[in-house]
Amino acid sequence: MFGRVGSERVVGAAWGTLFTSILAILIVVGSRNLQHFDAALVGYTFAVLFATFAITYRYAMWLLRPPTKRYWNRGWQLFFSRRYFATNVVNWFRRVTADFALNRFIFKRNQSRGMAHFFIMWGCILAFAITFPLVFGWIHFETLPGDLNSYRTFVFGFATTSFKIHSAVAVLIFHGLVWSAFMVIAGVMLAMRRRMLDHGAAALQRFAEDFLPLVLLFAISITGLLLTASYTWMQGYGYDFLALLHAITVIFTLLYLPFGKFFHIFQRPAQLGVSFYKDVAAKEGMAACRRCQQEFAPLLQINDLIEVERELGYRYETDTPGVEHYQRICPACRRSMLGIAQGELWRNGGLGVGGGEWEKSNHLSPTPHPPRPTPHSPIRID
Amino acid sequence: MARIGNMEFFLDPNRCIGCQSCVAACSECDTHRGHSMIHLQYVERTISVQTVPVVCMHCDSPTCAEVCPADAIKRTDDGVVQTARKPRCIACNNCVLACPFGVPKMQTEFSLMMKCDMCYDRSSVGLKPMCTSVCPSGALYYGTREEIEHLRPRSEPINTFQFGEQTITTKVNMMVPRDAGVQHVDVLSAMEESPVGNAAMLDSVFDDM
Incomplete structure (x- = not known):
């Protein structure tokens, strides 16, 4: 009825509603039936509830992408695998400290x-x-x-x-x-x-992606400091206006959280799952290139990647003997093959390296110069 | 953002002399200063001097971006596939393994994938990418289609590549013989082939002497 994208949106909205509801219940319970809830801060509360819904919705949609879904599931599966669990827990603390805290x-x-x-x-x-x-x-x-x-x-x-x-x-x-x-x-x-x-x-x-977050953080911080300055040294001068201004900057930032650069705060911890995936996959065995026979990547990752590419609609399957999928060839061989394939075209159809063109350019230097209004040295970086 | 306009990148690995100028120049690019993103691939070093300079081909449908679980690789409006966004890249290595041309590089110590972005700080304001500004043999050329046709009348730029059943079209062109009548470069045709490029070139050089 909804189609694939429509049903994904329903799933995203359902998760968003669930997390927002849980937070709303926690607010009611944690404030003892709103007994300790500060009504002056209600604007902040609703902005947080909206941000919670939007962040969860976007996170759920992100997890539904074929590559993300696969690595998310695999990451958890490998983290809790009995064989590697103890090592994973030690590595978890090490990585959280080094990468996240420091x-x-x-x-x-x-x-x-x-x-x-x-x-x-x-x-x-x-x-x-x-x-x-x-x-x-x-x-x-x-x-x-x-x-x-x-x-x-x-x-x-x-x-x-x-x-x-x-x-x-x-x-x-x-x-x-x-x-x-x-x-x-x-x-x-x-x-x-x-x-x-x-x-x-x-x-x-870009402004919206890179400058706006910095401007918002600065605005929140400076208006917050002005509030302190107002009530500490200025007998509350302009406090109401400053409180409103501060609230606007904070609420705008909360509403911006799910859409811009700040989303990485929630996305980035996935790096942990990927690191466990890479650790365990490497221990489980490596894939050897079908051309040079050198090991180049964890076999598990190559197999997963082939499945992800299929889900995305790519068709790198080949009928070349010994290579059922292009993914089985290492990146270095891919680069070599690109050059060899082009060379073959010249050998078969173009009399070597376009030899005629070397002569046509009539230069001892191998650099053919395009027609330009003002000649310049080939080493000039313009 | 400034536009690249009618300037195009033309790659002609057969002209590569392996001088490494592009490798040195690449690391001068401001978007990845100190890190060379171009690959100068030695094809079969024990039997051949053939080298292949490989830059990002900037695919119209970039596999690297599609398989990225973090959605970290973006393509600009003018068709340049950017390096991974620093806040998002989770260093999973998928892009490195998925790229059909073998282009992205994983900077393990930074937990970051980096790749050729056609020197976007330069090309976006009408300047040549660093590698093309120093390549002495024309293996890496940046200019208009009219310029390249005038310079290399026997060559033809094509931007379609075949990898098994998958066809990939790119922003970067590869020079092939005009009279060969090919519609695409079939990369897997080289599976069993030996290096030919510079061997053929050296033959032709010696024939002329």
Whole structure:
């Protein structure tokens, strides 16, 4: 009735509804029937609910793509395989620490890029960890009975630790968003600097994909800091306007989360599954090239790739003896064969290397010069 | 974004002399500075001097992008298949294994696939890709169709390749003999063949002496 795309959308919408409903229930339960829910933050709550639906919908649609679906399923299957489970768990901790917490692979690409990402990532994680539980009413503070100088933290309505409101701990906790804003601004500045100076980045970057996220992060951070400045040093001057401005920047970012660059936050952890897939597949045996007989890739991955290509409609099947599928030939042999195939065409149909043309160009130099208004040296890079 | 216009890339591996100029120049490209993306493939080094410069052919329907589970490889409006998007690439190696021309390179230490993007910082503003600006033998040429037809009247650019049952059309052209009357390059026809390119070229050079 709906067709393939239509049914995929239904699946995506169903997952989106499920996750959004779970979050809504958790908000009601965690805030003790909205008893600790701050009505002033209701705009944020609805933006988060919308973002949850849209992110889940997009994630579900992404998982339905043939290659993604295959590696998602395979990743889990191989992670929990009895034979490799213990090794996988050790590797999981190692990779989460090195790649996710420390961004090691990004630092290897470029130090400045690594620093920018590190600051932005940890600034955002800190801000999210503070903001969302407060917005959802999952965390609130109460003064201790009989002690107006102490606060007790309640998580999901359960009492936890208490602390003095004028202590260093209190300053650290109540200014958590200030520290996160400083981190994000530092990261945004580093990222913006690279984007403004790097010629390569200038050729590829686009406003909506690359600049808008930085502008949004900067806007959230600076308006958030202005709120603190307003109530700390300016007797609340312009606080209402600043609160509204800050809310607009945050809500816009939440609505943008599923559509732009920020989606990688949710997509990227799939890298973990792929790393387990590659580890286990390599141990299970390698595929040898049908032309040079050299091992070049895990056999499991080659077999999966052939299936994925078939699902996508590619037909790399061949009737060449010994090569039932082009995927069985290694990349190096593919490059060699491309050159040999062209050479064969010249040998069979074109009298060698277009020999006549070498003579026709009438140059001792092998570089044939096209007609140009102004001749230039062949080594000039224009 | 600026347009590439009527400039095209013409690949003629038979003219390659293996000088490595393209390899050095490629790493100067701003979009992948310090990393050479071109392959200079030695076909059968023990018996032949034949080398094949392989750049991305920029397929109209790029297999690398289709098999990418992270949806990290994008094609621009002007037909250039870009290197993997850094935030998305999960280093699964699928693109490297799927590309029918053997082009993408996996940078394992960065967890990132990188590939030739036709020097998009240059070609998108009307400049030649780095490799074509230094190739002394014309194996890598960037210009208009009229220029290449004037320079090589016996050659014909084609952009259709056959891999078993699969036909792939590309943005990059390969030069084939005009009088051969071929509609496509059948890559698998070379499965059992030995290197011929430079052997044939050397023969013709020595014949002239």
